[in-house]
Amino acid sequence: MIDGGLIDVAPSQQGCLSKMAIAPGDAGGPVRYTLRAGEHRLDLNARLGKPLRLRWTGAIACTHCGRATRKSFAQGYCYPCFKTLAQCDTCIVKPETCHFDAGTCREPEWAERHCFQPHVVYLANSSGLKVGITRGTQVPTRWLDQGAIQALPILRVETRQQSGLVEMLFKEQVADRTNWRAMLKGEIEPLDLLAERDRLLSRLEGGLGQLRQRFGADTLRMLDEVLVSFDYPVLEFPRKIVSHNFDKQPEVAGTLLGLKGQYLILDTGVINLRKFTGYEVRVS
Known part of the structure; x- marks a missing residue:
C-alpha cells in the first residue's frame, strides 16, 4: 500500500534494517520517523499506540558490500x-588522530570527499549539555539521531580533523556523549545554549586562538545561528529502561509508545535500531 510516498510494510514482509530515516516535523510538529527494512518503508508516527513486531531471521548482510x-x-x-x-x-x-598527511589513510579518495569537507561544531541538549561535531550536510540529521531536544551550531571548520581538535578543547569543559538512558526517560530540561556557548567560548579563547594560528585565521569561523528545538513523537516515556537485543531475543514486539533518537520505545522495552543495521527482520 502506498501512502504519502511511503510503502507500508505488509505482514510477514522482510528486509535488512537501515537506521531509521528521521526528519524535522512540519511547522514545529513532531519529528517524522520512517522504518526502513530492505525496500520496504513504514511510517512509524502513524503506528503510535499500535502493535509492532520485529523478528530477526538470523541473517545479517554487510551494508557496504552486501555479503552475508x-x-x-x-x-x-x-x-x-x-x-x-x-x-x-x-x-x-x-x-x-587523522593520519591522512602520513600517507596511511585506507581510502584517500573517500577521505577527500568526506573528511576534507566543512564540519560544524555544535552544542546540544540530549541528556544534558554536550558538544558534538558533524559534516555540514548532516545538519540536523545528526541531532535527531542523538535525540537532542535542542541544538546550536557554534563553529564551522574546514576539515574533520580540525573539528576533532576543537571538540577536544570543549571536552575539557563539557561532555561529548549522550546518556541514552536519561535521553529516553524524557526528563531533560531545556537549557540556555546561547549562554552556554558564550561561557565556553570565553573559557576556551586561548586554545581556539592557538588552532587559528596553526591552521589559519579563517579556518575556524564563528557562527551566528538560532537555537533549534525538536519535539519527538512519544505517547509515554518508560519509567524503567529495559533494552531489547536481537542477538539475545530474536523477536521484539509490543505497543509502540514513542520514537526518540534511533530508538523504538515499546511497552515491553526499547531497542536501538541503528545498532542492528544489516539485520534481516520480518516486520508486522
Whole structure:
C-alpha cells in the first residue's frame, strides 16, 4: 500500500534494517520517523499506540558490500570491510588522530570527499549539555539521531580533523556523549545554549586562538545561528529502561509508545535500531 510516498510494510514482509530515516516535523510538529527494512518503508508516527513486531531471521548482510556475515561490526559491516574501509577507521570517531598527511589513510579518495569537507561544531541538549561535531550536510540529521531536544551550531571548520581538535578543547569543559538512558526517560530540561556557548567560548579563547594560528585565521569561523528545538513523537516515556537485543531475543514486539533518537520505545522495552543495521527482520 502506498501512502504519502511511503510503502507500508505488509505482514510477514522482510528486509535488512537501515537506521531509521528521521526528519524535522512540519511547522514545529513532531519529528517524522520512517522504518526502513530492505525496500520496504513504514511510517512509524502513524503506528503510535499500535502493535509492532520485529523478528530477526538470523541473517545479517554487510551494508557496504552486501555479503552475508555471522557478526556485524561497527553497526553494519562485515569483518573484511570493517578492517579495510576508511569509514570504519578509529580516526572517524577520533578525528584528531587523522593520519591522512602520513600517507596511511585506507581510502584517500573517500577521505577527500568526506573528511576534507566543512564540519560544524555544535552544542546540544540530549541528556544534558554536550558538544558534538558533524559534516555540514548532516545538519540536523545528526541531532535527531542523538535525540537532542535542542541544538546550536557554534563553529564551522574546514576539515574533520580540525573539528576533532576543537571538540577536544570543549571536552575539557563539557561532555561529548549522550546518556541514552536519561535521553529516553524524557526528563531533560531545556537549557540556555546561547549562554552556554558564550561561557565556553570565553573559557576556551586561548586554545581556539592557538588552532587559528596553526591552521589559519579563517579556518575556524564563528557562527551566528538560532537555537533549534525538536519535539519527538512519544505517547509515554518508560519509567524503567529495559533494552531489547536481537542477538539475545530474536523477536521484539509490543505497543509502540514513542520514537526518540534511533530508538523504538515499546511497552515491553526499547531497542536501538541503528545498532542492528544489516539485520534481516520480518516486520508486522
